[in-house]
Amino acid sequence: MIIRWLVLTLLLVIAPLRAAAQPVEVLWLGHSTTRLTSVSGKVILIDPFLTRNPVTPPEYRDLNAVGDVDLILVTHGHQDHVSDLLELSRLTGAKILANYEFARNLVALGLVDENSVISMNKGGAVEPLGRGVKIHMVHADHSSSLDYNILGIRSPDANASVRQGGGAGVPVGFVIEMENGFTIYHTGDTAVFGDMALxxxxxxxxxxxxxxxxxxxxxxxxxxxxVRELIKPKAVIPIHYGTFPVLNRTPAEMKDALGDTDIEMLDVVPGQAILFEGSSPVR
Structure with missing residues (x-):
């Protein structure tokens, strides 16, 4: 009986350790759209812009190919960050986490159910996937607007609503802490700002x-x-480039600008998954 009890105890201890040893997957799908898979298999999709995204791999322009999604994070309301938001949420049952005004207006306009959104604000943190995966909403320096046409509704001021910037609150970034402590900062759309050091x-x-x-x-x-002076991560993935003619800057330019640094720049292509064990990418 004692031996059996010891074996069961060891199994209970070892099983969680094995689960925690699974790598975190980061899959960039072009522009700002990124799929994160935690060590326990929880899937987070950031800024869903797939079916109309010219650099998303063709297979991922079918939303069914994205697979299961547990949570969708929205950095701001511009169409190139939310064009597949509603459809992907309906398809997967994933909750939408966004700034307070954007999320509440989705409900007020009848686009999503009250229970389908998490409306929060910068400085807050939530654990909507259970204990272990924590989402922090942080500052971004940009603009935001609610594109009624992309969301499939007709506004009384449809011609002006996008340019007036109404209904979508403020832009944000996200910090995602995984169960094993691995931490990812998605800047959203932003200018550089000094409080990145915070x-x-x-x-x-x-x-x-x-x-x-x-x-x-x-x-x-x-x-x-x-990255070099303020954020100082162990690794960086450049995103939000090459999608449209005006976004013509390149990772090579960033690598040159980084200069001599210990920060590893990962130049990935849309559809290329990177696995992280601990805090290091798996080769």
Missing amino acids: IRELYAPDLALVCIGGFFTMGPTEAAYA
Whole structure:
């Protein structure tokens, strides 16, 4: 009986350790759209822009190919970040986590059910997938608007609503802490801002997903400064470039601007998954 009890105890201890040893998967799907899979298999999709995204791999333009999704994070309301939001939420049953005004207006406009959204604000943190995966909403320096046409409704001021910036609250970024402590910072669309240093101090991200396209966001030089001097992650993946002609900046420019640094820049292509064991990418 004692031996059997010891064996059962060891199994109960070892099983969670094995689960925690599974790598975190980061799958960039072009532009800002990123799928994260935690060590326990929880799936988070950030800024769903797939079916109309010219650089998303063709297989992922079928939303069924995205697979199970437990939670959708929205950084802001621009159409190139939310065009597949409602359809993907309906298809997968995933809850939508967004800034308070954006999320509440989705409900008020009858686009989603009250129980389908998590409406929060910058500075807050939630664990909507159960204990272990924590989502922090942080600052971004950009704009936001609610595109009624993309959302499939006709507004009384449909011609002006997008340009007036109404209904979508403020832009945000996200810090996602996984069950094993691996921490990812998704900047959303942003200019460089000094308080990125606070994000480093508070959350010490292992990986930063950083916009580099220029024109609408910071470019490679500003992004390199943000990463090297302010965020200081162990690794960085450049995103939000190459989608449209005006977003013509490149990861090579960012690598040159980074200079001599211990921060690893991962130049990935849309559809290429990177696995992380601990805080290091798996080769």
